[in-house]
Structure formats: C-alpha cells, structure tokens
Amino acid sequence: MTDTTVAPSTPIDRKSSIRAFLGQLNASTWIGVFIVLALVLAAIFAPQLATHSPARQSIMDQLALPGSQFWLGADQFGRDIWTRLLYGARYSLTIGMSAILVALVVGTVIGMIAGYVGGRIDIIFMQVMDVVLAFPSLILGLALVALMGATLTNIIIAIAFTATPAFARIARAGVITQRDREYVQACRAMGFSGPRILFRHIMPAILPEVMVMASLWMATAVRTEASLAFIGLGLAPPTPTWGGMVRDGFDNILSAFHLAIIPSLAILLLVLAFNLIGDGLRDAIDPRLKDAS
Amino acid sequence: MNKSPVISVRNLSISFGRTTVVHDLNFDIAPGSTLALVGESGSGKSVTSLAIMGLLPERIGRAKGSIALEGRELLTLSEPSMQKVRGGRVSMIFQEPMTSLNPVQRVGDQLAEVIRIHKGLRGAALKEAVLDMLRKVRIPDPEVRMHQYPHTFSGGMRQRVMIAMALACNPALIIADEPTTALDVTVQAQTLALLKDLQRETQTAVLFITHDMGVVAEVADNVLVMRRGREIESGTVHEVFSAPKDAYTRSLIEAAPSLVGKFAETRTPPQPVQGVPVSYAGDAPVLEVNDLTVRFPVRSGFFGRLTGMVHAVEHASFAIGKGETLGLVGESGSGKSTIGKAIINLAPIDSGEVRVSGQRVDYGDPQSLARMRRDVQMIFQDPFGSLDTRQTIGSAIMEPMLVHGLAKRAEAFEKMQWLMERVGLDPARATSLPHEFSGGQRQRICIARALAMSPKLIIADEAVSALDVAIKGQIIDLMIDLQKEFDVSYLFISHDMAAVERICDRVAVMYFGEIVEIGKTEDVIGHPGHDYTRRLLSAIPITHPDQRGKRPLPSVDLTKPRSPIKPLEYRAPPPSWSMASEGHFIRSAS
Numbered sequence: 001m002t003d004t005t006v007a008p009s010t011p012i013d014r015k016s017s018i019r020a021f022l023g024q025l026n027a028s029t030w031i032g033v034f035i036v037l038a039l040v041l042a043a044i045f046a047p048q049l050a051t052h053s054p055a056r057q058s059i060m061d062q063l064a065l066p067g068s069q070f071w072l073g074a075d076q077f078g079r080d081i082w083t084r085l086l087y088g089a090r091y092s093l094t095i096g097m098s099a100i101l102v103a104l105v106v107g108t109v110i111g112m113i114a115g116y117v118g119g120r121i122d123i124i125f126m127q128v129m130d131v132v133l134a135f136p137s138l139i140l141g142l143a144l145v146a147l148m149g150a151t152l153t154n155i156i157i158a159i160a161f162t163a164t165p166a167f168a169r170i171a172r173a174g175v176i177t178q179r180d181r182e183y184v185q186a187c188r189a190m191g192f193s194g195p196r197i198l199f200r201h202i203m204p205a206i207l208p209e210v211m212v213m214a215s216l217w218m219a220t221a222v223r224t225e226a227s228l229a230f231i232g233l234g235l236a237p238p239t240p241t242w243g244g245m246v247r248d249g250f251d252n253i254l255s256a257f258h259l260a261i262i263p264s265l266a267i268l269l270l271v272l273a274f275n276l277i278g279d280g281l282r283d284a285i286d287p288r289l290k291d292a293s
Numbered sequence: 294m295n296k297s298p299v300i301s302v303r304n305l306s307i308s309f310g311r312t313t314v315v316h317d318l319n320f321d322i323a324p325g326s327t328l329a330l331v332g333e334s335g336s337g338k339s340v341t342s343l344a345i346m347g348l349l350p351e352r353i354g355r356a357k358g359s360i361a362l363e364g365r366e367l368l369t370l371s372e373p374s375m376q377k378v379r380g381g382r383v384s385m386i387f388q389e390p391m392t393s394l395n396p397v398q399r400v401g402d403q404l405a406e407v408i409r410i411h412k413g414l415r416g417a418a419l420k421e422a423v424l425d426m427l428r429k430v431r432i433p434d435p436e437v438r439m440h441q442y443p444h445t446f447s448g449g450m451r452q453r454v455m456i457a458m459a460l461a462c463n464p465a466l467i468i469a470d471e472p473t474t475a476l477d478v479t480v481q482a483q484t485l486a487l488l489k490d491l492q493r494e495t496q497t498a499v500l501f502i503t504h505d506m507g508v509v510a511e512v513a514d515n516v517l518v519m520r521r522g523r524e525i526e527s528g529t530v531h532e533v534f535s536a537p538k539d540a541y542t543r544s545l546i547e548a549a550p551s552l553v554g555k556f557a558e559t560r561t562p563p564q565p566v567q568g569v570p571v572s573y574a575g576d577a578p579v580l581e582v583n584d585l586t587v588r589f590p591v592r593s594g595f596f597g598r599l600t601g602m603v604h605a606v607e608h609a610s611f612a613i614g615k616g617e618t619l620g621l622v623g624e625s626g627s628g629k630s631t632i633g634k635a636i637i638n639l640a641p642i643d644s645g646e647v648r649v650s651g652q653r654v655d656y657g658d659p660q661s662l663a664r665m666r667r668d669v670q671m672i673f674q675d676p677f678g679s680l681d682t683r684q685t686i687g688s689a690i691m692e693p694m695l696v697h698g699l700a701k702r703a704e705a706f707e708k709m710q711w712l713m714e715r716v717g718l719d720p721a722r723a724t725s726l727p728h729e730f731s732g733g734q735r736q737r738i739c740i741a742r743a744l745a746m747s748p749k750l751i752i753a754d755e756a757v758s759a760l761d762v763a764i765k766g767q768i769i770d771l772m773i774d775l776q777k778e779f780d781v782s783y784l785f786i787s788h789d790m791a792a793v794e795r796i797c798d799r800v801a802v803m804y805f806g807e808i809v810e811i812g813k814t815e816d817v818i819g820h821p822g823h824d825y826t827r828r829l830l831s832a833i834p835i836t837h838p839d840q841r842g843k844r845p846l847p848s849v850d851l852t853k854p855r856s857p858i859k860p861l862e863y864r865a866p867p868p869s870w871s872m873a874s875e876g877h878f879i880r881s882a883s
Contacts, residue, residue: 182678186739189637190693190746191666204683 029280107167507834
C-alpha cells in the first residue's frame with residue numbers, strides 16, 4: 001500500500017549499498033570474520049610463525065609444559081604443539097573449505113535443476129538426496145573414508161558428499177519460490193533459454209541463502225574432519241591435524257591435559273567463528289529472523 | 294451537520310522517525326454518513342486509518358493532534374482500552390479479501406470469535422447471532438456456509454463476510470480501506486450497494502479510503518482529497534465533483550471513463566452471420582487467433598485421476614491489424630490473460646492456431662518459436678515483479694537483443710540508450726537497479742525492453758492496472774505515441790474500462806473463456822449487444838454523484854454460477870454470431 005519508491009533523480013551509489021550491507025553485520029559476525037581471517041593467515045604463514053619443525057621429535061622434551069622453548073608445550077614425542085597447531089590449521093581449513101565448496105557447487109546445481117525442471121527429474125534427484133541426508137554425516141563420512149582410504153582428496157570428497165543434500169534442498173526451495181515470479185515468466189516470454197534463466201536470473205536471487213548455508217556447514221565440515229581424525233580415519237601420522245592431536249593427547253589426558261585441550265580449543269574456535277559468520281549473514285539477509293531470536 | 298460527529302480529527306500529524314507523512318489533517322464524520330479519503334499510493338490515507346485504529350508501528354510511528362471518537366480522545370488511550378475500541382466501536386474492512394480471513398478457520402467460527410469477544414454471547418445465542426449476520430450480508434445458505442472454510446468462498450463473498458465481521462458489534466465507525474479494489478466491477482457494485490444498505494440501517498459512520506473517483510461518486514457524502522500527506526481539497530461530494538477547486542482533483546475526476554455508463558440500445562437489430570467473424574484494420578493482420586482453446590486438467594483423488602477440465606479459453610477467434618490496438622476485457626477468471634499467455638507459449642494450447650504476420654506458429658518447432666518470440670513481446674502487470682531485481686536496467690533492456698543475436702554489444706548498447714530516451718528515461722541511469730525506480734518508471738523500462746526487439750505485436754497484460762491514476766495516463770499516452778512511431782500493434786488485456794476506452798481501437802469482451810462480443814470500442818461500449826457486456830458496463834462506477842440512482846443496478850446473476858470446470862465428456866455448443874454494425878459482432882446466447 002504505502003509507496004516505497006526512491007526519489008527518481010538520485011541514483012543510488014552501488015558501493016555505498018555494499019557498505020550498507022556490511023554495516024548491517026553485527027559485532028559477533030565481525031568477531032567470527034576476524035577469527036577465521038587470523039586462522040587463515042596463521043595457516044598461510046605457518047613456516048614463518050612456527051618455532052620448530054612440525055615433525056621434529058625429541059625424547060628429551062616429552063610432555064614438556066608450556067614455557068619459553070615450547071610456547072604451548074610439547075606432546076608425548078616431544079613435538080612442539082604451537083608448531084603443529086599452525087600446520088594443523090592448514091588441513092582443517094583446506095578440508096573444511098574445499099569440501100563445502102564442492103558440496104555447494106554440486107548440491108546447488110542439482111537442487112536448481114530439480115526445482116526448475118520439476119516432475120520426474122525432481123523426484124529422482126531429491127529422493128537420492130534424501131537417502132544421503134538420512135545417514136548421520138559422521139557415519140557416512142566414516143564409511144566412505146574407510147572404503148576409499150584416508151587421503152586428503154578422499155576426506156574432502158567424503159565430507160562434501162555428506163553436505164551436498166543440504167545445498168540441494170535449499171537451492172531447490174529457492175528456485176521453486178522464484179520460478180513462478182513474473183520476471184521469470186517475462187524471461188521465458190522473451191525466449192531466453194532454460195539454463196540462461198536459471199543461472200543468470202534465478203541463481204543470484206538464491207545465492208545469499210546458499211552462502212549462509214555454506215558458512216554454517218563449514219563449521220560442520222571442520223567438526224567432521226576433526227572427528228574422523230580423532231577416531232583414526234584422518235590423514236596418516238605424522239601429518240599434524242587437530243583431530244589427530246586431540247587423540248594423541250587423549251592418552252595422556254591425566255598427566256598432561258594441555259595436549260588434548262589446546263587443539264580442542266582450536267577446533268572450538270574455528271567452529272564457533274563459522275557459526276557466528278553464518279548467523280550474522282542470515283540476520284543481515286533476512287531481518288525478520290533478528291526479532292525471533 | 295446538526296448531530297455530533299462520531300469521529301472528529303483535529304490537527305492530526307503523523308511521523309515516522311523524522312519524516313512527517315501526514316500534515317495537519319482535520320475532518321469529522323457524522324453518524325450514518327460516509328467520508329471518502331481519496332489519494333494515490335503514498336498520500337497518507339492508509340496511515341491515517343492506522344492512526345485511528347491505534348495500529349501505527351510501535352516506537353517509530355508517532356501521531357500528534359487529536360482523534361476523538363464519540364468525544365473520547367483515542368491518541369492518549371491505553372492499549373487495553375484501545376483493544377476494546379478496536380473491533381468494538383471502530384472496525385475495519387481491508388482491501389484483500391483473499392488474505393484477511395484466516396484460511397484454516399471456518400468462516401462461522403471467525404465471525405463467532407468477534408461476536409464472543411465483544412458481546413460476550415455463548416452457545417445457541419452466539420450461533421444465532423452469526424447466522425443473523427451472514428443473512429444480513431446476503432450469504433446464500435448461511436447454515437451450510439458457516440461451517441465452510443474461506444477458500445470455498447469467492448472474493449465477493451469473502452468481502453461480505455469481512456463486512457459482517459466489521460458490523461458484528463454495531464460499531465460507531467467502520468474504516469473501509471480500498472474494500473472493493475481487488476474485486477471485479479460487477480462484484481464491486483453489489484458490495485458497495487450492500488454496504489450502503491447496511492449503513493442506512495445501522496447509522497454507522499464510514500471512513501472510505503479509495504483511489505477511485507467512480508467509487509467515491511457512488512458512496513460518499515463528503516470527500517477529502519489527500520496528496521503527499523496534506524489535505525488539498527474537501528467538501529461535500531457534489532461540491533467536489535461539480536466544481537473541483539484543485540487541478541489535481543480535476544485530473545482525478547477526468548480520469549474516469551466517459552463513454553461507459555451512458556450506453557444506448559442497439560441501433561438496429563443484429564443480423565445473424567455465418568461462421569466465425571474475424572475482422573481487423575488494414576490489409577493484413579499482424580496476429581490471427583483461430584479457434585483457440587486452452588484447457589487445464591483437473592485431477593482429484595489419491596491417484597490423480599483426471600476428473601474434468603478447466604475450460605480457460607474456448608474457441609476464441611480474433612485478429613489484430615497493423616498498428617491497431619485490440620482490448621481484451623472481462624472479469625478475473627474470464628480467460629483474458631490465458632489468451633495472452635497461450636500466444637507466447639506460457640500456457641498450453643489444446644487446439645486452434647495462432648498466426649503471426651500470416652505465418653502459423655508451430656509451438657513444437659524451436660525456430661518458429663524463436664521467430665514468434667522476436668515478433669511478439671509482452672508487458673506484465675506488476676512492474677515490481679517483472680524485472681530481475683539484481684540486473685541493471687540497461688542490461689535488462691539489452692539482454693533480449695543479445696540472446697536473439699539481433700545486435701552486437703555496441704549496437705545493443707546504443708539502441709538501449711536510444712530506447713531509454715524514447716520512453717522518457719535518462720540514459721545515464723542505465724546502470725541503476727530496478728528498485729531505484731518508481732512503478733511508472735519501471736513500466737517504462739518494461740516497454741523499452743519490449744520495444745528492443747522491434748516487435749510487431751506487444752501483449753500488454755494489465756500493464757497499467759497497478760499504477761496510480763496520474764501515472765496510468767502518462768503510460769497510456771506513451772504507449773499511444775510509441776504505437777504511432779513504431780507502427781506496433783497492441784493486444785491490451787485489462788479490466789480497466791477507462792484505460793481500454795482511451796487506448797483501444799477495438800474491444801473483445803470475454804466471459805467464462807468465450808468471446809461474447811467484439812467490435813469497435815465506441816460500438817461495444819456505446820451500443821453493447823450482449824447481456825454480459827451490459828452487465829459489465831452498468832457495474833462501472835458512475836462519474837458524478839448526480840447520476841446516483843438514475844441507473845439500474847446491475848442485475849445480480851441469479852442463475853447458478855457458471856463454473857469453468859467441465860466434465861471430461863463436455864462438448865461446447867457451436868457458437869452462433871450476429872452482426873450489429875460493421876465489424877461489431879455479438880455472440881448469441883446459447
């Protein structure tokens with residue numbers, strides 16, 4: 001009813017609208033962004049920041065307490081925890097982000113096609129996705145890694161596989177709400193091809209939701225990777241992974257609890273950061289949810 | 294006005310944050326009288342009604358001045374006392390009957406809830422009160438209907454239920470916010486008549502919010518015209534219509550259709566003709582539609598068995614000449630939009646053929662389809678919905694040219710800039726996004742986009758219906774100018790008779806999927822031959838309050854409502870036509 005038109009003679013500055021969007025993000029989102037950025041930098045500059053070599057063992061320094069030589073102590077083989085934490089960030093971030101990237105691309109494309117084409121294709125695609133979704137993601141990832149072997153690529157594939165249905169579902173739902181909008185009909189009336197309408201016109205409309213999903217699932221991916229490593233299906237030792245470090249420290253939890261606690265805190269930090277970003281993005285995109293919480 | 298007013302508004306100003314949207318408004322409404330609050334969208338008329346109801350958004354909306362209902366100041370009333378006023382002393386009828394009833398509650402229960410809360414009735418007395426109200430608003434079979442859900446009610450019946458809910462507690466004031474805007478004209482006429490009758494009975498004061506001067510002429514006693522939050526004119530309805538002081542008021546009054554409502558009897562008795570009449574201006578038709586039929590399957594039951602067909606369009610035939618405009622009028626559900634959609638392959642065609650420039654369109658052949666899509670363009674109703682919100686308008690205008698390979702990027706860019714100028718937009722704004730434009734401007738963008746393909750025919754599906762009166766006139770003028778310049782033909786689909794009368798050379802009237810009358814605009818509107826056309830025309834609101842009561846009310850269709858859903862074995866009887874004058878054909882009643 002009320003007219004919402006912008007004064008026609010004042011074109012809106014596109015840059016300022018991006019700035020306006022960033023301005024909508026709340027403080028906790030920025031904390032999340034800051035943590036992730038810090039961890040990414042730490043992973044990139046691990047060789048410069050490390051005080052030792054990640055694989056260097058030393059019987060003399062077994063279970064050393066945090067101090068000037070080993071900032072966060074050393075593990076049961078005398079390896080520097082600070083160094084291994086830095087290198088471990090590389091694997092956690094690489095696996096988490098690339099697995100979600102794969103899941104995002106594959107899942108979104110499947111969901112968009114299912115939603116746009118509809119009919120039998122929709123039923124088949126989404127039934128397959130539902131079957132995948134029915135398995136707990138850890139169990140499914142575990143089975144896949146056990147089957148294919150614990151290499152970096154395989155772990156990424158396994159985690160991506162478990163995350164794909166979530167993206168397919170959200171993309172399909174988005175496409176279905178957009179599909180019958182008048183602008184899509186207008187596109188069809190002008191003779192645009194299906195893929196063009198789907199990827200040029202509909203996709204930008206559903207991407208924000210997909211991005212929110214991606215950052216929330218990145219937290220899950222990091223957790224799944226750590227869990228796999230914890231039960232011994234991660235990258236083979238001596239590769240430093242956070243999940244593997246927790247498992248190693250678990251044996252000495254009573255005598256040297258910092259071995260397990262420190263990598264656990266790192267995992268917690270990263271998962272928390274991704275969740276903060278996801279929640280913040282969702283609030284900024286859909287302001288209605290802000291009041292609900 | 295010797296009676297003390299029901300509501301008295303003094304120096305009312307309403308602001309949202311720092312912007313003031315209503316300035317210094319004053320009015321009174323006496324018992325049993327109707328004040329029409331007229332203005333275009335954004336003029337502050339709905340906000341005013343929200344302020345009276347105490348429903349301004351909390352924290353950001355602030356009202357100053359005084360609103361006194363039966364001598365009691367409302368602005369300073371506490372929320373609990375306000376709740377008693379709302380629905381008890383003041384009630385409201387909303388614009389959208391489809392959404393203002395709760396779809397998962399029985400109609401009777403919804404009505405009962407209002408009565409129970411405000412009157413405290415229980416049990417049998419409550420049921421009797423509900424039935425009584427439904428009878429008052431002339432719902433047929435109220436005993437059966439009260440147990441049904443809103444989706445089984447038509448728009449007009451839902452609006453009557455809303456009126457029943459509004460009247461249920463004998464309010465002193467009813468606020469009706471565009472109550473008939475979403476209804477078809479014949480239903481609108483019935484609804485307005487009902488509201489008037491009930492008002493006479495109950496002596497309720499009515500604040501009637503509308504943008505339609507025709508409706509004002511029908512119902513109002515006093516008029517207050519608003520623009521940009523200020524009163525620009527007020528007075529009795531006769532004063533305002535006979536001697537409007539302000540130029541804006543005059544333009545609103547003049548926007549009403551002039552021919553309609555003054556039709557004469559057909560001059561000569563129509564002569565029967567053989568076959569299906571098709572006529573057009575000029576030598577060769579741009580568009581020919583022969584015997585077009587569109588049906589949608591109705592499935593029911595667990596296995597989705599085909600139980601019937603919706604006959605959306607039945608054996609429609611017409612043609613449009615070069616540079617000619619054919620109007621397709623009819624009420625919602627008459628199949629007029631479906632014809633437009635079927636032509637450009639947005640709805641499936643069951644039988645019949647479509648020819649563009651003499652060539653038959655083969656909907657199975659991609660090449661033929663692509664050719665048709667170059668030659669035929671469409672402009673949609675909702676200028677907010679038909680543009681991709683994330684695409685700059687320049688890119689939106691260029692895209693069809695590029696997709697169809699009609700121009701290289703540089704040429705397309707040049708043509709886009711030229712087109713923007715032609716439709717009255719600054720080419721420098723090509724990089725703006727749709728939301729930075731007003732509704733009228735967006736419709737200009739859509740027109741530019743349609744013209745980019747140098748089409749032979751543009752289908753305008755309710756293209757001006759969503760626009761304010763003044764903007765509507767501008768867009769119609771633009772369309773007429775562009776037609777002269779580009780020699781393009783229009784299929785102008787609309788329920789808006791004023792617009793049809795201005796732009797169309799010929800008009801086809803549709804009723805339940807069939808064309809019942811077709812001919813030159815002045816013939817069809819001036820000398821309607823078919824019963825339905827007469828009913829449609831007589832339902833259009835009058836243009837001056839002096840005409841009140843001089844015209845017979847549209848006869849309510851007492852026959853069982855026709856349903857477009859037909860059993861599978863249904864065969865439509867062959868139509869027979871007669872000719873009233875050259876090119877003016879009337880379908881005989883079957």
